[in-house]
Structure formats: C-alpha cells, structure tokens
Amino acid sequence: MSTKSKAAVLVASAGVLLAGWGIGTANGQTVTSTAGTGTTTTSTGTTATTATTGATASSTATTGATTSSTATSGTTTSSTATSGTTTSSGTTSSSSSSSSGTTYKDGTYTGTNVSERFGTVQVTVTISGGKITNVQAATTVYEQRSSQFVSRATSVLKPAVIAANSANVSTVSGATYTSQAYLSSLQSALDKAK
Amino acid sequence: MSHVFYSMGTAISLAGDLPAGATDQVEAVFAELERRYSLYRPESEASQIARRELLLADASEEMRDTYTLAMNWRAQTDGAFTPNRPDGVIDLAGVVKAIAIERAGEALDACGSAHWCLNAGGDILTRTGEGRDPWVIGVVDPDDRSQLLTQFTADDKMRAFATSGITERGEHIWRVGVDDTFVQVSVAAPDIVTADVLATAIVGGGAGMLDKALKVWPLEVIACARTGEYKVTPAFLAA
Numbered sequence: 240m241s242t243k244s245k246a247a248v249l250v251a252s253a254g255v256l257l258a259g260w261g262i263g264t265a266n267g268q269t270v271t272s273t274a275g276t277g278t279t280t281t282s283t284g285t286t287a288t289t290a291t292t293g294a295t296a297s298s299t300a301t302t303g304a305t306t307s308s309t310a311t312s313g314t315t316t317s318s319t320a321t322s323g324t325t326t327s328s329g330t331t332s333s334s335s336s337s338s339s340g341t342t343y344k345d346g347t348y349t350g351t352n353v354s355e356r357f358g359t360v361q362v363t364v365t366i367s368g369g370k371i372t373n374v375q376a377a378t379t380v381y382e383q384r385s386s387q388f389v390s391r392a393t394s395v396l397k398p399a400v401i402a403a404n405s406a407n408v409s410t411v412s413g414a415t416y417t418s419q420a421y422l423s424s425l426q427s428a429l430d431k432a433k
Numbered sequence: 434m435s436h437v438f439y440s441m442g443t444a445i446s447l448a449g450d451l452p453a454g455a456t457d458q459v460e461a462v463f464a465e466l467e468r469r470y471s472l473y474r475p476e477s478e479a480s481q482i483a484r485r486e487l488l489l490a491d492a493s494e495e496m497r498d499t500y501t502l503a504m505n506w507r508a509q510t511d512g513a514f515t516p517n518r519p520d521g522v523i524d525l526a527g528v529v530k531a532i533a534i535e536r537a538g539e540a541l542d543a544c545g546s547a548h549w550c551l552n553a554g555g556d557i558l559t560r561t562g563e564g565r566d567p568w569v570i571g572v573v574d575p576d577d578r579s580q581l582l583t584q585f586t587a588d589d590k591m592r593a594f595a596t597s598g599i600t601e602r603g604e605h606i607w608r609v610g611v612d613d614t615f616v617q618v619s620v621a622a623p624d625i626v627t628a629d630v631l632a633t634a635i636v637g638g639g640a641g642m643l644d645k646a647l648k649v650w651p652l653e654v655i656a657c658a659r660t661g662e663y664k665v666t667p668a669f670l671a672a
Contacts, residue, residue: 350498351501352502352624359624391666392654392656392664392666393664393670394662395662396662397582399671400582400583400669401583401669401670401671403572403584404569405571405581407569407584408570408581409550410448410552410557410569410570411570411571411572412552412555412557412571412572412595413555413572413598414573414598416554417442417443418444421443421444425571425579429446430446
C-alpha cells in the first residue's frame with residue numbers, strides 16, 4: 240500500500256476520533272483511546288476492511304486534514320470509514336485483500352499531530368502480518384474554560400495591562416530573535432544570571 | 434539548572450530539571466530538523482525542493498506530513514499563515530521550529546524531567562512540576578525592547594507561549610493584504626504549534642484574524658497595535 244493511502248488511513252482515523260470528541264469529551268486531560276474502526280478482532284473480514292478504507296477514503300481524508308475546523312467534516316470522514324467497513328464485509332476472505340495489491344509493511348507508524356478546535360490528536364497505527372492490528376490515538380483535549388468557549392479581547396491602554404514582576408519572570412518572549420539579537424536580549428541576561 | 438545552545442538561527446535556552454542526557458537529546462531534535470528543513474543549507478531536503486530538484490510528491494513522508502500540517506493551518510487561518518512564499522518557495526520554518534520545540538518537550542518528559550521550560554527564540558513550551566513554582570514568562574515591550582511589557586504564568590492547560598512581531602526578522606512573516614494593525618502579538622495556547630502559528634497569523638491578518646482565533650481556539654492573547662492600544666484577553670488585564 241502506498242504511503243499516501245497509509246497516511247489517509249491515519250487521517251481518517253483522526254477524523255473519526257475528532258467527530259467523537261464533538262459529542263462527549265473529557266476535559267483538560269490527555270487520554271489515549273482505541274478507535275473502533277481500525278481494530279482487528281471483529282467478526283467481518285478486517286483485513287479487507289482496512290485496506291479498502293485506506294484506498295477509498297483518501298480524498299475524504301484529505302478534506303479532513305485541510306478543512307478540519309468544523310465538526311461536520313469529521314463526521315463525513317467517519318461515515319466514509321464506516322461505509323468502507325460495510326463494503327468489505329462482502330469481500331470476506333483475506334485473500335481478496337492481497338489480490339487488491341495493497342499491503343502494509345509491518346511496523347508502527349505515527350501520523351502528524353493535528354490541531355483541532357477541541358484539542359490535538361496524533362494517531363499511531365500498528366501493522367502486523369500486513370494487517371492493521373491496532374490504531375491508537377493520543378489526544379489532548381483542550382480545557383473548556385467556561386460555558387462560552389470564546390475568549391474576548393478588550394481594547395485598553397498600557398496602564399490597564401498587567402505589569403511584569405521582574406523578580407518572578409523566569410523566561411522572556413519577544414518577536415523571534417536572531418542569534419545576534421539574543422546576545423543583547425533580556426533572555427540572554429536571564430540565562431547568564433543562572 | 435540551565436543550558437543554552439544555537440540552532441535554526443536562534444538561541445535556545447533550556448531551564449528546569451535536566452537529567453543526564455536531556456540536553457543532548459534536545460539538541461539532537463533541533464539538529465535533525467534543521468538538517469532536513471533549513472533553506473540555508475544547500476544540501477537539505479527543503480533546499481532540494483526549493484531548487485525544484487525534488488518534487489514534493491517524491492519527498493520524504495515526514496516532509497509531506499509537515500507540509501500537510503502547514504497547509505492545514507493555512508486553511509484554518511484563511512491564508513494569514515502560509516508556507517508558500519511569494520517567490521514560490523515552500524518555507525516550512527513557520528511550523529518547523531514549533532515542531533522541534535514539541536518533540537524536544539517529549540524528549541524531556543521521556544528523560545524523566547518533571548519541571549522544565551524550553552525557550553527557542555522567544556517561543557516557549559513549559560512543563561510545570563507538581564508543587565513547583567510556575568514558569569512566569571515576561572513579554573518584551575515592542576516600544577522598548579530592553580523592558581518587559583507584561584507577563585504570563587504558564588500552567589498545565591496553557592503550556593505554550595509565542596510572540597510574533599515585525600520588530601525583528603520582519604521577513605519571517607508573509608503578510609496577506611495590507612493589514613498592519615499590530616506590531617507585536619503574543620499568544621498563550623495549550624500547545625506550541627498553535628501558539629506559534631496563531632501569533633504569526635494575527636500579526637499578518639490583523640484584528641479580523643484575532644477575532645476569528647479567539648472564537649476557534651482556547652487562547653490568551655495580547656496584541657500591541659501601532660496606535661499604542663492593546664487588545665488583551667483577561668489574563669493580561671490588571672486587576
């Protein structure tokens with residue numbers, strides 16, 4: 240199987256999870272969950288399932304990757320993955336999957352860490368004997384700070400901005416400094432002080 | 434304990450609990466990413482792509498993943514953040530440093546460090562140990578860079594902090610349209626890629642991008658306008 244479709248499988252799985260998040264989430268926690276789609280030991284021919292999903296879901300998966308900001312796109316991805324499963328239940332045997340010419344190389348593959356409205360997700364797929372044996376997603380769900388997710392910015396003048404208490408400051412953030420600028424920066428002074 | 438080294442054209446300082454081998458691993462993370470992505474190194478994969486010697490489609494999986502990530506952010510910021518330079522060169526620097534910081538953080542965790550602060554050219558990721566003093570980040574005053582304008586206290590929820598501006602390395606930001614409302618923008622976020630990308634996007638995209646960002650992501654922001662006004666979320670308001 241090409242690496243592109245492999246990536247597609249990862250992203251599709253991510254989409255499924257993201258859709259899941261939208262419904263019910265643990266707050267402010269890093270959780271590890273196992274995706275239902277990718278797991279092997281179900282009754283239908285999972286080998287074919289996963290291969291088919293990977294092959295057909297690639298365009299939808301790309302949608303998930305590039306326009307991911309809405310929950311809707313996540314849902315779309317998830318439904319595609321499901322339809323992949325349904326299709327493959329007709330193909331049943333594992334020989335059909337090898338005839339499709341898409342085989343995975345054994346190993347563990349980790350996808351890009353994707354940021355989403357509700358947090359970040361990074362999917363890891365384990366391939367064994369050419370089949371997906373496990374899909375794990377490490378997700379960080381952003382804390383919901385209030386019933387209103389939205390933070391508001393107010394326009395103020397300098398006196399209304401909280402001042403720095405230099406005695407407590409442990410590190411300094413400014414517009415990206417070059418190596419030379421660093422030498423004259425406050426951070427440089429702090430680093431020398433320690 | 435602290436440690437300073439140079440990579441990606443900037444100084445990187447590391448503070449906190451640094452078990453044996455931790456600094457070497459962090460330096461290795463930065464070195465590896467610089468080897469692949471630096472446009473200042475003619476032999477890097479990124480330079481080969483820039484010279485059209487290598488098609489993106491034929492590039493390494495990691496390169497394509499990073500490009501996908503950058504394009505994802507381009508879409509989410511309506512183009513205010515983009516890896517596509519006006520001259521056609523793909524410049525992934527806008528996400529690569531943040532990726533390096535993120536991976537270095539994972540390495541520090543894996544080394545067993547429970548309390549650390551990694552500052553790469555003003556972009557910061559922290560881990561606050563239980564019962565330890567929180568990391569307090571000072572923000573440079575864009576009107577007088579020898580002074581601090583304000584501060585932010587990082588915690589488990591808001592671990593990352595980044596500042597973008599037009600004061601230094603102005604070429605770093607590819608502006609969309611003509612918005613020049615803000616001279617410096619600092620963003621606190623749960624992760625460093627989000628903080629870094631959105632600080633860049635808000636400097637480039639102005640007040641419209643700021644409003645959108647606050648609707649979509651959980652952030653604290655201080656944006657310094659050319660007029661001397663500041664747009665601030667509650668964390669930056671004096672009591």
